[in-house]
Amino acid sequence: MSQFQWSSPWIWGIGFSSLILAMPTGLVFASFIYPQFDVWQHLFNTVLSDYVFNSLCLAFGVGALVILIGTPLAWCISRYDFVGRKHLQWLVLLPMSMPAYIIAYTYTGMLDFAGPTQSWLRSQFNWEYGDYYFPEIRSLTGAILMLALVLYPYVYLLARTAFNEQPRSLEDTAKSLGVSSYTYWFKVVLPLARPAILMGTALAMMEAFADYGTVQYFGVSTFTTGIFRTWFGLNNGMAAAQLAAMLTGFVILLLFVEYFSRRKVKYYFQSQVAKTKQRVKLNNGAGLVVFVLCFIPVILGFLLPFVQLMNWAIDTFHEQFNQSFLKLAWNSFILASIASMVAVSIALLFGYGKRLNQFKFIQVLVGMVSLGYAVPGTVIAIGALISLSWLDLRLNEVTESLFNISVGLVLSGSLFSLILVYSSRFLAVALHNIETGLARIKPSMDDAARSLGYKPILILKTIHIPLLKTSVLSALLLVFVDVLKELPATLILRPFNFNTLSIKAFELASDERLADAALPALAIVLVGVLPVILLTKIIDKPVHD
């Protein structure tokens, strides 16, 4: 422990970046100093109960469904050996590459009255409109289904690790104590995996709360669509910010669940060096059944919508693949590249700051700022827009009085605001990777290199850069893809006339030009597959067999 020093450049660097990153979210909470009674009265009498009810239903519906899909999937893949298991391990992660709003409009295209499914049914049975019942995909239930189909991998990944790490000795002990395998499952396996499952569920529920594209497209009123409506419909930024604060309140509750689960996961699985259990080999018949069951989420969450997108994209390719599409792709690429580099640079600053200065202050600051992943993009965007517009006004006042020129909306109307929001929201992703990488470089390695005659700058070159390279690259990739997929914040903050792939896909789909939306959507999905491959490489490493 070193002494707290105000002179340390780390303190200033980290303090300043944290302040900027936390500003939007902080401002959202500060919005309550200007209470908007009349708007709230109006909201309360009309739509507020809808917002709360629908958002809660969405989050809990998604939560329940991801547990139901993710847990059995993880159990089968971690405990049984069957034909195709190895490939299934990564196939089931593919839905992660599908943004929810893309899968939502793809399914709409497939299941709508005019879509292939209903058309086929009508021609097959000679039905007319009104002759039959067909579930409406554009509903709250539909939104829950869509989100769960792409979010279950959170639960799957964490539960799978938890199941994998349960030592064989536990089951042997239970057997030697005369416990049946049924009792063992409910008394040992499930309680031990519960924190991991809860953690994954909490993460999926946070995403559900944050979703804008799906619910907007399906016409379900939730907090996020409400925030948009209050801002752009009622033209009341403060009330929108207050709604955003309320939404964040729900998310904070989830954050607590996640935090305590994470602590338990650590506690349950500390220093388990024991052998993990051998997988039970299934015979061909049973193996086939399990494979097919496990494959269903892949079909529904990835293959089916992917094939549909491909179809549309091929149909529309000659008219959609043009100069303006390339412009979109280039915009997205530039935006995601800058954002990922900024986020990773900040993560490096934080990671090294934490490593080199064991001040409580820095640790707490870094911990706080990296909670941004939990805050919905809409919320951060609203906060950024309000705070940056205010700063722009002040800035223009200053430049006008000093130089008699106005610089315009340099902060709120430029890419700066987007980069700020992306960094704030995706810092945790980058930081997690950087910290994992840094943990591999033990402090004694620095000491060892110094005792062998290396100056600090040379140590950075020969030890740190080679060892951190992969972590930095994967952090860049993950943030890049997250930015590419991000929708609501980009919608709110993009500069005038600046479009990205995600925005174009969403706009075209909202205009019912589903087939035309396929090309930009497909581009996002294909790039999104990259981190899934990366993740597969990481989890494919043998645990301790």
Added chain:
Amino acid sequence: MLNLHHASVAYKNEVVVDNVSINLLAGQIGCLLGPSGCGKTSILRAIAGFERLSSGSLALRDTVVSDTHVMVPAEARKVGVVFQDYALFPHLTVAENITFGLHQQQKALKQQRMLELLKLVGLFGYENRRPHELSGGQQQRVALARAMAPKPDLLLLDEPFSSLDAELRDDLAKDIRSILKHENTTALMVTHDQHEAFAMADLIGVMSAGQIFQWSNAYSLYHKPVNKFVASFIGDGVFLKAQAQPHNMIESDLGEFELSSEYSFKVGSRLEFLVRPDDVIHDDSSNTLAKVVSRSFQGSHILYELELQVESKQIVLCLALSHHDHRVDEMFGIRLDIEHLIVFTTDI
């Protein structure tokens, strides 16, 4: 070679090393021995150049490298370090790890030194492996070879055996001692295990609470401890109460003994003297009987814990040949046979 003179190390305002002096001649192997948290690793880090001295001075090869004004950085000290966790670079091969400190030398020289060290530490043929492909003992030897490659003036070893199996430790300690002696390396090791210290070191410093109580060889530590801490930390043994008598005699539950001339106590002072298990002799002809409280079989010997059959009921340890087989609660005769009494006063 190494001259640490009245040195102290402090973190914040807490003094962790307090006025410590050490001298090592070229080729000598020293050891700091003490319980965890006694400050021994801080001394090592100060010598390596990772910590500053808060007072005193440190000289290597008669040149001061650290005192309250001077601070030669670690990379310029020519001090090799073998870390407790080995700190091998995971992205480099064994050969690259070993030659890491030879970056300014020619390729052929590097190669030659690397092969020489690989042979010395018995890892010939492993040069293209990576650290994670090696066992703990092999990693440790790579760490040793890496630290020795640039022929440092002084080699520091921080708990070098702590993460190894007990059986490996003794063998490796002997191996490393002969490697160090072969290269005529001056070395200072830190450990909490006295067996390691005895197996490795020429000179041992027993430490507690930031101070070195005694800096001498293993024989003196065992037979001539300077204080009660050293006496109880090194080897087994108990302290028996005694009282000073005229003519430099002392009286105890196990009889009267004469003190050597180095001691002189006021008659009647209350004293304690050290009784090692091998000082208590199993003797059927003795009138002094003791009752077996517990026993542990050690092959050729049995270590008995005995209760003296006098009012004080003091406990002594007795190392008897294992054919003297007694059960718990049995009694047998003992006699004390101490060549050199170690006596401490309990008066304050």
